[in-house]
Amino acid sequence: MEGAITMEAVVEKEQMKVPVFKNKNFVLLFISAIFSSPGYYVYLIGAEWLMLSINDNRFYFGMLFFAASIPRLLLLTIGGLIADRFNKRTILFCSDLSRAILIGILIGFLLTDSITAVHLIILAACFGISDAFSYPAMNSLTPILLNEEQLQRGNSFMQMTTQISPILGPALGGTLIALLGFEGVFSVSLAMLLLASIAVLFIRLKEESDEAEKPSPWEDFKAGWNYARKNELVVSIVIMAFFLNFFFAGPLAIGLPIMVKDIFQGDAVSLATVQTAMGIGALIGAILLASIKLKKPGYVMIISLITLGVLYTVTGFSVNTLIMAGLVAAMTFTTQLVNIPLITMLQQTTDKKMIGRMMSFLMTVSTGFVPVSFVVTSVLIAIGVGIQSIMIVSGIIITLIAIYNLRNKKILEFKF
Template sequence: MDSVVKQEELKVPIFKNRNFVLLLISAFFSSPGYYVYLIGAEWLMLSINDNRFYFGMLFFAASIPRLLLLTTGGMIADRFNKRTILFCSDLSRAILIAILLSFIWMDSITAIHLIILAACFGISDAFSYPAMNALTPVLLKNEQLQRGNSFMQMTTQISPILGPALGGTLIALLGFKGVFTVALLMLLIASFAVIFIRLDEEKSVSDKPSPWEDFKEGWNYARKNELVVSIVVMAFFLNFFFAGPLAIGLPIMVKDVFQGDAVSLATVQTSLGIGALIGAIVLASIKLKKPGIVMIGSLVFLGVIYTITGFSSQLFITAGLVALMTFTTQFVNIPLITMLQQTTEKKMLGRMMSFLMTVSTGFVPVSFVVTSTLIAFGISIQTIIVVSGVIITLIAIYNIRNKKILGFKNE
């Protein structure tokens, strides 16, 4: 009888899975809400302080606690109710934005305030990321994962479309008070949507005797998984040359090179989401038989487009190139996450997701500092992007020899 029930469960369409739909709804409000906040914080920092080193520190401050606490976040995701973790994460972000609004109303906001709040957002990210990615395969079957991950990416990637577009418009029409108020409301909606997800107790709580035992078990599991090692080593170096220059570079290019305003920044950042959304839609409609080959090929192409972006001197050309880049990144990120989820035991998913994020982004805080320091010493952000793009291309070409990734086949 049990086998008959399991066969029936396999036939349940993704959008008739109540829990998964609620997770999508939560992500739909959470990610755009965060991006509305982010474009507001970026433009506020650029407006109140002319020192671009402080702008880089905005990203550095968020990345350090995220990096330090991701492993803890993964262990907590494996031990406790993932729904509760996501609720607390979104609610805490809403509270942080409320604090920021209070500083703005009192006309006492400074660069230091923005940096401290960014660090607090980083703490929240460290717990929400592994919980979100560990919850998806709990709610879906293995053969639904690529499609489910594509829809999750699709929902998430709407954020760089809706978020910057809405944020830039609100800054122009209502100022910073308006943009941060909308961000707060969106995160509140996300936090309450996730409450209605229902999980079986045995899927939500781990019975390991101690967090230290959890950590050791997760570390040993990751160390023996050659695919995990191959993926994170490559991602470790790629993020150093991609995350810092792109995250810091685009707003500075808009402000200093293109002489643009908040709407101009929204245009470029919206193109990020458009490219990523189209990529997610494509991957939701097809099944990759050899995702490893697609992933490596896409990395080579990504490096080339990234290099070309550094030479751009026009706003709309840059927006088009950025859209092409984020379209390509979906053919890297979705296969990567799907490969890891399919080869990982469900009880280890939270730890493996946090391990991937921790190791692969290990150089990101350094990347922010190095990028900010190079800019402070007078090196143009365009030069930094060009050099980084060339290095990414070379790293991707080197990994053409990686048989572990290239040989992976979808289930």
């Protein structure tokens, strides 16, 4: 009996040493993400530049982000429940396919020359609904397909796909807008999302035994909420992220395109340059974390947050596109040193049956202020407050919040 246990342990240890790319299911998930994330960013730069081109009222531009964030926020918890109860592969397939259909509708509006700001805002809201279901499913699939020892590396590779997106997506999108117009950029995005949905279909998950009667969705929700409430690490991270996102999400997402077009007098290629720089910085950060294992992830997180706040403040003083692109690249590199350890911490300390719910709770609560951030930023711009001033003040506040969290021992003392 003892020999059998020893042999089992050796086999398990050997499995943990297997590279993540020997895992066929993970490779398919990775391939799907390679098409899905850049495809979304190709759509995004097209939608952003289209909104800036058809309407001079920058309040509507802010509403583009607000419309996407509200359904995402309201439905993320439901998305987590569904991810824990149903086939995650099917959820991802439906998400990518629905995005492709939405882009097809947008192309139809363009071909009939009937596109308006309202159409773009409604489509953004529909994309937000899709995000609410795809995010928990994607992040709860990774720990199911990989062993715990592979999680940091697997998450880093998945983050690479996410961060290649702001490199390939804007670069491809800006070029296509210049060469083929908006119909061309959206057609390529549609094709990429269709390919992503096809790759997901080939993932094979083990069928779980279903002998016990499943609890109701409400019981699932209560169980997940109680689990999250008792997890001190989750509570610490969520409280910090709740306030940080308010000062970061709105000013950055709305501010960068407006600065490029209105202050630097740039074009779609200029915006693509800035967003590509974002992807390059984030990709380098993801590659770094795929090649090393952090000994003090919590400490790295807090110091990186302080650095992020300082860089964000300085970005508000940018005088041209290239300087802003360099600062943004440094910011997104630093962001990876926050995001990847955070997700890995949560995955390693969470029961696998609860991962979908924990991911959705984290996103729901921590991004609770994001829609408000979009509205407040839009209103401040509408009443005449400069976007650069908004970014500078927000960066200073983020720095102060991060410094305050140097007292948070629960995060600082965490070890993988």
